[in-house]
Amino acid sequence: MxxxxxxxxxxxxxxxxxxxxxxxxxxxxxxxxxGGADDAWNDALDRDDAGNVVPPTHHVLRYVDVDRGDATRAAARERIEAALADLERTFERSPAGLLFTVGYSPAYFDRLSGVLPASVDLPTPRPLTGLEDPSFDEADALVHLAADEPAAVLAADEALFGEATAANGVRVTDASDLFDPVDRRTGFIGPGLPREHRDADGIPDDAPVPEGAKLFMGFSNGFAASQATEDRVTIEAGPFAGGTTEQVSTLRTQLDAWWSQESHAQRVAKLFSPTHADEERVGEYGERLGDDPGVADLPEDAVAYAREEGVVGHAQKAARAREDGVPRLLRRDFPTTDGDHTGIHFLTLQESIGDFVAVRDAVTGADVADETGVGSRINNGILQYVFVRSRGNFLVPPRGLRALPDPDPRGQP
Ligand code: HEM
Structure with missing residues (x-):
């Protein structure tokens, strides 16, 4: 065979x-x-009773520049690979242990000789809507650490980037001198956590966030039928086949009016669709949705719908970007209180950054705003409440190329 x-x-x-x-x-x-899109982690993650993937609870995003100092490229690569392999030996590859991905930015590849193959769509980040003025994350690499136990994330973070020489009692190769920290962002996702953190700015201290909600907006997300499969987000051809692209939008949310002026029905209409509100499909925080928020049959009508209803739902708009009925993004977003303010690190995996841009255009819904009485922000999904702070694009190479890949890794030792 x-x-x-x-x-x-x-x-x-x-x-x-x-x-x-x-x-x-x-x-x-x-x-x-x-590796690569396997780093989408689905095989390692638990499922809830309805069959939805349960993401790890605690997250750290480490943005770093690579500084080889006097080390050769080959020596630096070897040491980084050794440190990552040590982490894998130290922690089980699961939410109870540790999950991580390593991504590289267009700025990283631009500095090296050689060009990325055409099979990798990794443009430099840019503003994607007329409503934003973001900064751009152009650090060389982004390491995403995730685990249910905060101690695991912290131990891995310290072993890779800090002073620690071991994690979980096991020695980890020191590669910290090869990384210059640029930024560190954090977050969490799980029922009860937004309610627990509602003392942050951007949300009323007494907002009635349901105990079961995973998001500061009071609902759950990431239902199975609205997520891309790992196959859909995997780069299929060329030397980076098996990898994926990763984009992170750091979004700030301002939810005072969301909680003080909108009714539950209005919140459902804006996040899902007015039909969901009329038919009471969602429940208190999404518990009636099972594994499918049921937005696929609504989006075609988004413009007519908005004209008629005066409101269009976020998920309803987003689903218009499905390809042959299939979602393009594997969303791995998680809420944050970085800077003591509510927000979301909107991290997604997709085959090409073009996939993300297409979905983001559908979410922005400029057509809805242009062709109906619905505003560019007001009543146009949740745009009124969400502000883009920064955008970054990365390539998560397949596992064999995860340590300092060359733009054209064929022939790379
Ligand atoms: C504060 C920010 C956001 C919140 C609270 C939010 C929340 C949600 C919720 C509750 C759903 C429906 C349930 C599900 O996830 O399965 C959803 C769906 C979705 N959202 Fe968001 N979202 C946010 C931002 C974004 C952004 C910036 C994008 C894309 C650029 C996006 C893309 C999507 C997509 C693709 C779907 C699934 C649509 C489908 O079924 O095909 N979301 N979102």
Whole structure:
């Protein structure tokens, strides 16, 4: 039995063939193809009763520049790979242990000789709407650390970037001198956490955020039917096949009016759709939705709908960007109180940054604003409450290339 051309089939198909082949050849072929969009973590994450993926609770985003000092590129690469492999030995690859991804920015690749292959769509970040004036995250790399236990995230953070020489009692190769910290952002996602943190700015201290809600806006997100599959977000061809692209929009939310002026029905209409509000489809915080928020059958009408209802829902608009009925983004966003203010680190994985831009255009809904009485912000989903602070784009390479990849990694030692 022979293995298919890894560039010609999906990762899942390839690994299925590798399993059939078996033995060390199969294993190493599969590991070689592993990582990347597997870093989307779905296989390692739990499911709730309805079948929705449960993201890890605690998150750290470490933005770093790479500073090799006197180290050769090969030596620096080796040391970073050793540090990451040590972390994997130290923690189980699960929310109970530690999950992480490593992404590289267009600015990182631009500084190196060689160009990224055409199969990687990784433009420099830019403003995506007329309503924003963001800063751009152009640090070389973004390391996303996530775990249910805050101590695990902190230990990994300290071992990779701080003074610690061990995590969880296990020695971790010191690569901290190779990284210059640029920024550190944090957040959390889980029922009860927004309610617990409503003393932050940007939300009334007594906002009636339901106990079950995962978001400061009072609802849950990330329902299975509205998420892209790992296959959909995997780069299919070329030397970075098996990888994925990652974008992070750091969004600030201003929810005083959301909680003091809107009724529950208005909140449902703006976040999901007016139909969801009329038919009471959502429940207190989303518990009636199961694994499907049921927005796929509404979006075609968004413009007519907005004209008629005077309001259009956020999820309803976003679903217009589905391709052949299938969502393009694997959203891994989580709320934050960085700077003691409510917000969301809106982190998504997708095959190309173009996929993200298309979805963001659908969310902005300029067509809805132009063609109806609905404003560019007011009654146009949740735009009135959300402010873009920064945008960044990254490539999460497949596992074998996760330490300082060259733009054209063919021939890279
Ligand atoms: C404060 C910011 C945001 C909040 C609170 C929020 C909340 C939600 C909620 C509750 C849903 C429906 C349930 C589900 O997730 O399955 C949803 C769906 C969605 N949102 Fe957001 N969202 C935010 C920002 C964004 C942004 C900036 C984008 C894209 C650029 C986006 C893209 C999507 C997409 C693609 C869907 C699924 C649509 C589909 O079913 O195809 N969201 N969002």
């Amino acid at each position: 022979t293995l298919p051309d890894p560039d010609a089939v999906s990762r899942r198909e390839f690994c299925k063939a590798a399993v059939a082949l078996g033995g060390t050849a199969g294993l190493s072929a599969c590991l070689g193809r592993d």
